[in-house]
Amino acid sequence: MAIDVIQIPVSQLKKGMFVSKLDVPWVQTPFPLQGFVVENDEQIGVLHKHCSRIFIDRYKSRLFKPENLKKNVRPKMSSRAFVKQTFGKASATKPNNTSTTVKKPNQPQRQTLKFHAHQPSYKITSSLGKECKKSEKIFHDISTEFERVCIDIRIGRNSDTKALNTLTRAMAQSIIRNPNAFMWMSAVKKYDDYYYGHAFRAATLGCLLSRHLGLSVEEISIISQSLILSVIGVAKVHNKILFEKLPEQKQSEKIWAHTMELLNNHLKVNPRVIRTVECFLERHDGSGFPRNLSRTEIPLSARIAGLTEFFCKLTYPKNLDEALTPAKAVSDLFAKKNRWFQGNLVDDFIQCIGIYPTGALVRLNNGAIAMVVSQSSETRIQPKVALLTDNKGRPLKSFKTLNLIETGEPGKDNSLHIMRPIEFKELKIGAEKLNQIILKIYRPK
DSSP, X not given: OOOSEEEEEGGGOOTXXXXXXXXXXXXXXXXXXXXXXXXXXXXXXXXXXXXXEEEEETTTSTTSOHHHHHTTOOOOOOHHHHHHHHHOGGGOSOOTTOOBOOOOTTOOOOOXXXXXXXXXXXXXXXXXXXXXXXXHHHHHHHHHHHHHHHHHHHTTOXXXXXXXXXXHHHHHHHHHHOHHHHHHHHHHOOOSSHHHHHHHHHHHHHHHHHHHHTOOHHHHHHHHHHHHHTTGGGGGOOOHHHHHTSOHHHHHHHHHHHHHHHHHHTEEOOHHHHHHHHHTTOOTTSOOSSSOOOGGGSOHHHHHHXXXXXXXXXXXXXXXXXXXXXXXXHHHHHHTBTTTBOHHHHHHHHHHHOSSOTTOEEEETTSOEEEEEEOOTTOXXXXXXXXXXXXXXXEEEEEEEEEGGGSOOTTSTTOOOEEEEOOGGGSOXXXXXXXXXXXXXXXXX
């Protein structure tokens, strides 16, 4: 049987091979999490420093004839034959403890159910400055509409979500044009209510992952609206003092119960939104809430919503001192792969946000602190950043942006690059002051 992925020692790596997996976590290396084609000897040298064995995707490697790749024909070749063709007869024997990626009998493949992916993936079609102006208005309008619905609930009046549906569709379209704008907006905006802020950040990440998967505008809108409405039950909580004393899991379950009662009886909502909210706390292994659904019993929209909502809890908890950096949160999420969350969805999510997502705080190799402004699949480890401090951590009098990809390759003596992500408490600038600075710099004129 032909195997598409084989494991080899780094010493046998050649240019043109596609590295799909390492024997160490991607986050511990400077390479993109989605894998890469080896282009030069420098990359091979860096791999030698970080790991000893790697996994090669034969189908994606450039060692195959391009006409086969264009026809989407996978080479019918055993792993032994591939090793022999690539390294010669002397290396054809399979090394000890070599493993291959084989489909597990019970491992589900991605199932889109009613969601249909579009090919090819979306491209960025709008500048960050232009899209920030549009996204800020959409954000304001969604916040206003959400508050209107909450007021209707508090006074016992039924409400419809037609306007919210229109606005979440506009949000989906904005994220399709340029995802960095809404990522930026969700990261720097100040929220009067923790639950709404949490829901909006999760909705933004849900849209980002859905965009990465190639879902349609309508389908992305469903996920966005579901996550925003997933906390509408807070409007039914009358004694917030007693509520806040409950364990976090009990709070989530109570909010969910109130939300489902509202969605089913008092709000005019798309049935697919109700189904998504109903299932987003379920988990891949059946350990979730409320009905212990598992695998494809959970709609794809709910799987996406549950994953991004969990990630936001790690990076933006109620107590910011307990917040994890995106890199640590990615490691935590990865540990729950194929347990709480579907494995390939976790992989896709990590690929689309990268190690340094928009809004992340980072320390550069010269000691300065910066915030990631935007990135793309080609600039995961060298994004555009806003410098916030000098190399001694002192706030700058005049702030400026910098494209790290223009400062040289990581590892070069004269390059400016990210050393590590940092937590908010390491930045000696208050949250309110930081918001004012950032919005002043990036608010389009």
